[in-house]
Amino acid sequence: MDPVKVISMRLSQRMRQLKPSATMAISAKALDMKAQGKQIISLSVGEPDFPTPQHVQDAAKQAIDKGFHKYTQPPGLPELRRAIAGYFHHFYGVEAPAEATIATNGGKQALYNLFQSIIDPGDEVLVALPYWVSYPALVEMAGGVLKPIPTRVEENFKLQPEDLVRAIGPKTRCLIINSPSNPTGCHYTREELYTLAQLALDKGLFLVSDEIYDRLVFSPAEPISLSPLWEENPEQVAVINGLSKSFAMTGWRIGYALAHPELIKAMQKLQGQTTSNICAVTQKAAEAALVGSWEPVKEMCTAFQRRRDLALDIISGWSRATCPKPDGAFYLFCELKDYFTAQAPDSSSFCCMLLEKAGVALVPGAAFGDDSCLRISYAVDDEVLRTALNKIGEVLAEC
Ligand SMILES: Cc1ncc(COP(=O)(O)O)c(C=O)c1O
CATH class of the missing domain: 3.90.1150.10 (Aspartate Aminotransferase, domain 1)
Known part of the structure; x- marks a missing residue:
C-alpha cells in the first residue's frame, strides 16, 4: 500500500x-x-x-408537470423579464423595457454581478454603517473597498447628507442605499431618500439601491423606490430587488435588477459564464408571484x-x-x-x-x-x- x-x-x-x-x-x-x-x-x-404563497407553489408544480426542465436564456425568460419590468411600472410608475432587467440567483447574485460589472480595483463604495453583512465581501470580490459612513442611533441610523458629502473622495465610485435596511429596519422618507440619491448623482457617483425589503413597510410609512431616478439617469442608477423577503421565497433563489441595458448585458455575460440562467421552475413561480395577487x-x-x-x-x-x-x-x-x-x-x-x-x-x-x-x-x-x-x-x- x-x-x-x-x-x-x-x-x-x-x-x-x-x-x-x-x-x-x-x-x-x-x-x-x-x-x-x-x-x-x-x-x-x-x-x-x-x-411561499400557494399560487406561487402551484405555478412551480405546473412547470415541473409540463416538463419545464431545460436551460433558459441566461438573464431569464422573456415573460419573466417583462413581469419584472411590470413590477416597477405597477408600483412605481416606471417605464422600463424588459432588456433593462435580469433575473438572478437571489438579490445577492444581482449585487455580485453588478459590482463585478461597475467596480475597478481600488474603487471606493460608500454605505451607511451599520450595513448588511455581505456588502464588504461583495465589494471586495470586485476589487473595491467598502467605506462605511457611521450613523447615529438617535437619528434612527439614517445617513445624514452632510456625512455623505464629507465621505465622498476622488476614489469614490458608488453609493449603496438600502431602505428599508438590514440590520436596522430604517426606512427613509421620500424626501430623505431623494436628497441622498440626488447628492450622489450630482457628484457623479453610481447609485445602487438595494430595495429587497421595499414591500415590507409599515403603515403609515409607504414603500419608496429609487427606480424613478433610474428612468431619469439610467447610466448612474441600478435597483436591486427580489422575492426572497416579500414572497417568502428565500430558498427558491430569485432576485432581479433594473439597470441600463448595456450594464444588464455585462451582468448577463458574467451570469452566462458562471451560473447560466436561474432555476427554470423558479422562474415560472416568480412570474406567477409578480403578476398574481399581492394579498x-x-x-x-x-x-x-x-x-x-x-x-x-x-x-x-x-x-x-x-x-x-x-x-x-x-x-x-x-x-x-x-x-x-x-x-x-x-x-x-x-x-x-x-x-x-x-x-x-x-x-x-x-x-x-x-x-x-x-x-x-x-x-x-x-x-x-x-x-x-x-x-x-x-x-x-x-x-
Ligand atoms: C439587504 C439585503 N440585500 C440583499 C439580500 C439578498 O437576498 P437574497 O439573495 O436571498 O435574495 C439580503 C438578504 O438577507 C439583504 O438583507
Missing part, C-alpha cells in the same frame, strides 16, 4: 481573505446547541417564517408590523437599551452596550452569553460594523417572540 501523502491544501489568496457570513455563524452555533438537546429560540434568521405579501407585512410593536413594547422595559422604531423589514437593531460586562464586553461575546443563558440566538452588531448593538429578527411566531424577549429581559436584569 502507498504511504498516505500529507499535502496541505493550498487555497487561493482570494479565498483565504474572504470572510464567512457572520449571520450564518451564529445560526450554526444555535443549531449545534439544539443538536445537543438544548432549547434554543433563534431570532437570528433573515427570512420570513411564512410559507399574501400584505398579510405578512401586517404580521411583521404587529410583531414589531409587540417586541418594542417588551424592549421598552429594558432600561439601558436604546432601540429605534423601524418602519420596515423584520429587524430591530438594539443598542445594548450599557449592559455589556467585563466577561461579555462586546456584541459577539454578549450574543454568546445570551445564547447560553437565555437560550436565544441574536446576531452581534459587529457583523454589521456596529459593536454596540445586537440584531433581533422578529420573523417568528408572536408567542415565540414574546417568550424569547422575556427570557432576554430576565438575563439583562442580572447584568
Whole structure:
C-alpha cells in the first residue's frame, strides 16, 4: 500500500481573505446547541417564517408537470423579464423595457454581478454603517473597498447628507442605499431618500439601491423606490430587488435588477459564464408571484408590523437599551452596550452569553460594523417572540 501523502491544501489568496457570513455563524452555533438537546429560540434568521404563497407553489408544480426542465436564456425568460419590468411600472410608475432587467440567483447574485460589472480595483463604495453583512465581501470580490459612513442611533441610523458629502473622495465610485435596511429596519422618507440619491448623482457617483425589503413597510410609512431616478439617469442608477423577503421565497433563489441595458448585458455575460440562467421552475413561480395577487405579501407585512410593536413594547422595559422604531423589514437593531460586562464586553461575546443563558440566538452588531448593538429578527411566531424577549429581559436584569 502507498504511504498516505500529507499535502496541505493550498487555497487561493482570494479565498483565504474572504470572510464567512457572520449571520450564518451564529445560526450554526444555535443549531449545534439544539443538536445537543438544548432549547434554543433563534431570532437570528433573515427570512420570513411564512410559507411561499400557494399560487406561487402551484405555478412551480405546473412547470415541473409540463416538463419545464431545460436551460433558459441566461438573464431569464422573456415573460419573466417583462413581469419584472411590470413590477416597477405597477408600483412605481416606471417605464422600463424588459432588456433593462435580469433575473438572478437571489438579490445577492444581482449585487455580485453588478459590482463585478461597475467596480475597478481600488474603487471606493460608500454605505451607511451599520450595513448588511455581505456588502464588504461583495465589494471586495470586485476589487473595491467598502467605506462605511457611521450613523447615529438617535437619528434612527439614517445617513445624514452632510456625512455623505464629507465621505465622498476622488476614489469614490458608488453609493449603496438600502431602505428599508438590514440590520436596522430604517426606512427613509421620500424626501430623505431623494436628497441622498440626488447628492450622489450630482457628484457623479453610481447609485445602487438595494430595495429587497421595499414591500415590507409599515403603515403609515409607504414603500419608496429609487427606480424613478433610474428612468431619469439610467447610466448612474441600478435597483436591486427580489422575492426572497416579500414572497417568502428565500430558498427558491430569485432576485432581479433594473439597470441600463448595456450594464444588464455585462451582468448577463458574467451570469452566462458562471451560473447560466436561474432555476427554470423558479422562474415560472416568480412570474406567477409578480403578476398574481399581492394579498399574501400584505398579510405578512401586517404580521411583521404587529410583531414589531409587540417586541418594542417588551424592549421598552429594558432600561439601558436604546432601540429605534423601524418602519420596515423584520429587524430591530438594539443598542445594548450599557449592559455589556467585563466577561461579555462586546456584541459577539454578549450574543454568546445570551445564547447560553437565555437560550436565544441574536446576531452581534459587529457583523454589521456596529459593536454596540445586537440584531433581533422578529420573523417568528408572536408567542415565540414574546417568550424569547422575556427570557432576554430576565438575563439583562442580572447584568
Ligand atoms: C439587504 C439585503 N440585500 C440583499 C439580500 C439578498 O437576498 P437574497 O439573495 O436571498 O435574495 C439580503 C438578504 O438577507 C439583504 O438583507
